[in-house]
Amino acid sequence: MLAVSNIRKAFGGLTVLKGVDFEIEEGKIIGLIGPNGAGKTTLFNILSGILRADSGTVLFRGSEIHRLAPFEICRRGIARTYQIVRPFKKMTCLENVLVGTFSKRKMSKQSRVSKATALLQLLGLQELRDHAAGEITLIQQKQLELARALASEPSLILLDEILAGLNPKEVQLATAMIQGIRKQFGVTILWIEHLMGAIMGNTDRIVVLCNGKKISDGKPNTVATDKTVIEAYLGDSTYA
Amino acid sequence: MWRQVLSILFVILLALCAPICLDQYWLHVAIISLYYILLSSSWNLIAGYTGLVSFAHAGFAALGAYSSGLLTLYLGLSPISGICIGTCFAGLAGLTLGGITLRLGGIYLSLTTLGFSEILRIIITNEEKWTRGTMGLQVPGLFSTYSKSSYYYAFLFIAIVVLILTWRLVHSNLGLCFRAVMDDELAANTSGVPTNQVRLIAFTGSSAIAGLAGALYGHYLMLITPDIGSLGQMFLILAMTMVGGLGTILGPVVGAIFLQVLSEKIRVYGEYHLLVFGLVTLVIVLFAPQGLMGLLKRRKA
Ligand SMILES: Nc1ncnc2c1ncn2[C@@H]1O[C@H](COP(=O)(O)OP(=O)(O)OP(=O)(O)O)[C@@H](O)[C@H]1O
Numbered sequence A: 001m002l003a004v005s006n007i008r009k010a011f012g013g014l015t016v017l018k019g020v021d022f023e024i025e026e027g028k029i030i031g032l033i034g035p036n037g038a039g040k041t042t043l044f045n046i047l048s049g050i051l052r053a054d055s056g057t058v059l060f061r062g063s064e065i066h067r068l069a070p071f072e073i074c075r076r077g078i079a080r081t082y083q084i085v086r087p088f089k090k091m092t093c094l095e096n097v098l099v100g101t102f103s104k105r106k107m108s109k110q111s112r113v114s115k116a117t118a119l120l121q122l123l124g125l126q127e128l129r130d131h132a133a134g135e136i137t138l139i140q141q142k143q144l145e146l147a148r149a150l151a152s153e154p155s156l157i158l159l160d161e162i163l164a165g166l167n168p169k170e171v172q173l174a175t176a177m178i179q180g181i182r183k184q185f186g187v188t189i190l191w192i193e194h195l196m197g198a199i200m201g202n203t204d205r206i207v208v209l210c211n212g213k214k215i216s217d218g219k220p221n222t223v224a225t226d227k228t229v230i231e232a233y234l235g236d237s238t239y240a
Numbered sequence B: 001m002w003r004q005v006l007s008i009l010f011v012i013l014l015a016l017c018a019p020i021c022l023d024q025y026w027l028h029v030a031i032i033s034l035y036y037i038l039l040s041s042s043w044n045l046i047a048g049y050t051g052l053v054s055f056a057h058a059g060f061a062a063l064g065a066y067s068s069g070l071l072t073l074y075l076g077l078s079p080i081s082g083i084c085i086g087t088c089f090a091g092l093a094g095l096t097l098g099g100i101t102l103r104l105g106g107i108y109l110s111l112t113t114l115g116f117s118e119i120l121r122i123i124i125t126n127e128e129k130w131t132r133g134t135m136g137l138q139v140p141g142l143f144s145t146y147s148k149s150s151y152y153y154a155f156l157f158i159a160i161v162v163l164i165l166t167w168r169l170v171h172s173n174l175g176l177c178f179r180a181v182m183d184d185e186l187a188a189n190t191s192g193v194p195t196n197q198v199r200l201i202a203f204t205g206s207s208a209i210a211g212l213a214g215a216l217y218g219h220y221l222m223l224i225t226p227d228i229g230s231l232g233q234m235f236l237i238l239a240m241t242m243v244g245g246l247g248t249i250l251g252p253v254v255g256a257i258f259l260q261v262l263s264e265k266i267r268v269y270g271e272y273h274l275l276v277f278g279l280v281t282l283v284i285v286l287f288a289p290q291g292l293m294g295l296l297k298r299r300k301a
């Protein structure tokens, strides 16, 4: 479904991605992990069209998308959430999700509203429908971003640390929610997360990025026992 | 909701009766206020709903006024067709300026519009052969027999139509895209909103309305000068919108009437006129950042 090949990206003198390749099959949940500063978010920014890669290609369902604008990529079926949330703060929750529906052109106003309402309900935000998105809690904003992303009817959704800042119980609820969403919408998920427990138990495959290079790629338990991966994390004091 | 509709209908009714109650002088003030209502509403459409700051709206008004004036004068077009063409010219100028600068970012639009309006003013001032420069260009009136109340009703009609259209636009799907782009351009873009196109549509429409206002104004004054497009006028539009309330439909209406009437009332202070004007504007913007409309909302709540 998605084929990333030889993606390179540098910011000034700092090379953040040094030729990354991987593929994603339809219907899977793929984890993307790696120490802080590995280049995960940068890769998401390239996939969603916010940044241009210096070289390399991104094929999505057989066509190149790495030269497209973000809105075109979204219309082709890739939606995302942000590590540092970006809801439309001055707009209501309903309006936030409505904006997501605009990537589908032909739709009556009524069906947009009922679709957005249903998504708010799914994520447990129905009570906040008419609240400004800037005034709800961080966790609610993350849920809202997910609802907005789903509103564009994506076939691939990119989640950037959606569990960060949640307590263990909330993590459980959220992972169940993500599994439910995959079943209900049949959406493929590429998922960045630092929480090893959650990512190991909920993905079909894991890609590990370190210093801008892919260092491992495989089934969760294979990756967990991979020497290079363990070394990479041990080298990073936050995980030692 | 019903109370709002009723109070708006009441205000429209009052406005319709104005020519009966006002003398010629205050009727003139009312017409000028309507001109500024059109200009501030058009500026508000982009500044208040898409977050773009244009300094060319007085310039677009001058473009509309001079296009229509010159066409009626030298080609013998009727004022109505002159006004239509003037409106289109301003819209086209907006489309061109926006098309070139919008993808670079909002600050480039601001700088370019500033440059554009000054260049336009200089051209109009210097092309004396055609425009008569600072002497002013005499252009035909809109009606065959001069009557202030006819002009008043023409302006009122256009202003109401523009306000209703703006209201509908702001509450449409496109209007939601405007606000999303203003709130977080990147998030809007990755959510499927073609942000550059959306801003270009808003800027073109807004420029055209400013052109329409200017063209109409020219045929009312029947003597147009480069001052229509001056930066002083531009800052007046800006102040009216801010004082009334940026990002609200009625804000520019309230702001334009308030500042126009105020400026008539303090005219007697001569040189100090501008000082008083500036102070009042400053105080309102400082103590009511949401403008007079914001004060009204807060009192209700
Ligand atoms: N716009 C930018 N300009 C300059 N440097 C950047 C920019 N964006 C990211 N970087 C740098 O690129 C590197 C990779 O950043 P990135 O955000 O992709 O890491 P990450 O893997 O998502 O890390 P984390 O787990 O902390 O979110 C970091 O060193 C970061 O400082």
Ligand SMILES: [Mg+2]
Residues within 6 Å of the ligand: A040, A041, A042, A083
């Ligand atoms: Mg990151």
